[in-house]
Amino acid sequence: MRNLIMLFLLLGFLSISSCSSSDEDQNTTGRTYEDIEADFLALELNAGINDVTLNNANGDPWTFRIIMPADASETNKRPLVITLHGASGWNPNAHKSTACYAEPGFEALDAIIISPNGLNMQWWEPYNQDMILSLVKLASENLPVDASKIVVNGYSDGGNASWYYAEVWDQYFSAGIPMASSYNTYNTNGQPRKIDTPLYVIHGEDDELFPLEQTREWVEATREAGTDITFEIAPGLEHDEPCEYVPYLEHASEWLMNEVWN
Numbered sequence: 001m002r003n004l005i006m007l008f009l010l011l012g013f014l015s016i017s018s019c020s021s022s023d024e025d026q027n028t029t030g031r032t033y034e035d036i037e038a039d040f041l042a043l044e045l046n047a048g049i050n051d052v053t054l055n056n057a058n059g060d061p062w063t064f065r066i067i068m069p070a071d072a073s074e075t076n077k078r079p080l081v082i083t084l085h086g087a088s089g090w091n092p093n094a095h096k097s098t099a100c101y102a103e104p105g106f107e108a109l110d111a112i113i114i115s116p117n118g119l120n121m122q123w124w125e126p127y128n129q130d131m132i133l134s135l136v137k138l139a140s141e142n143l144p145v146d147a148s149k150i151v152v153n154g155y156s157d158g159g160n161a162s163w164y165y166a167e168v169w170d171q172y173f174s175a176g177i178p179m180a181s182s183y184n185t186y187n188t189n190g191q192p193r194k195i196d197t198p199l200y201v202i203h204g205e206d207d208e209l210f211p212l213e214q215t216r217e218w219v220e221a222t223r224e225a226g227t228d229i230t231f232e233i234a235p236g237l238e239h240d241e242p243c244e245y246v247p248y249l250e251h252a253s254e255w256l257m258n259e260v261w262n
Helices: 002-010 033-042 094-099 126-142 157-168 212-224 242-260
Strands: 048-055 061-068 078-084 112-116 145-155 175-179 199-204 229-234
Touching: 033 048, 033 126, 048 094, 061 094, 061 126, 078 126, 078 157, 094 112, 112 126, 126 145, 145 157, 145 242, 157 175, 175 242, 199 212, 199 242, 212 229, 229 242
Parallel strands: 078 112, 078 145, 145 175, 175 199, 199 229
Antiparallel strands: 048 061, 061 112
């Protein structure tokens, strides 16, 4: 049912895209998905970093960064990486942290990178699901994106979300790369779930917020259920060291090129 609801939203009926969950959460602007797409097409995107804002169906702003490779074209379509920042408390510049790990970590992919700002909400809340899935659709249909090479990545809260999107929205993502994350892979009956999207899970050995052994348990559980999952432990790393994860993202990039997309 959740998938049906979100597909409905993604096709343009974006009635729950405001920050509030009250009865006022209605699309009163008359804006459609086609209006949003027209605004997306009007964005001036240059090679390199583009910090942009797009209004959703309710007229509320989606703020995000798009990094465009210089050689991206219709004859040289590039992978798309959706990278989700950590922390659910609102930081207006949180989506601008790509230089810390996403840019250097995914450099070998020469990918288009989109980094949205999740405001003060969790990434799985309807407003952010609407934003993320709409950005995937907009980018894959209007930018030189190889639709078979779309990846969701994130750190901390964003890492938890990358598990979630890889599992729930597997029709859009060819891989998920969670970092410093915690995601329960058991069903309510205590049985582990299989996740259809391949995963490369990176975790700090000394993560004090999300203990290694708990994440390891959930990784092993879903692996036993049949998930294609690689687990890399970063020796000595604590939770709040996202920039130190670059070498491990480079390993994940090699995994994408040699095992997932090969």
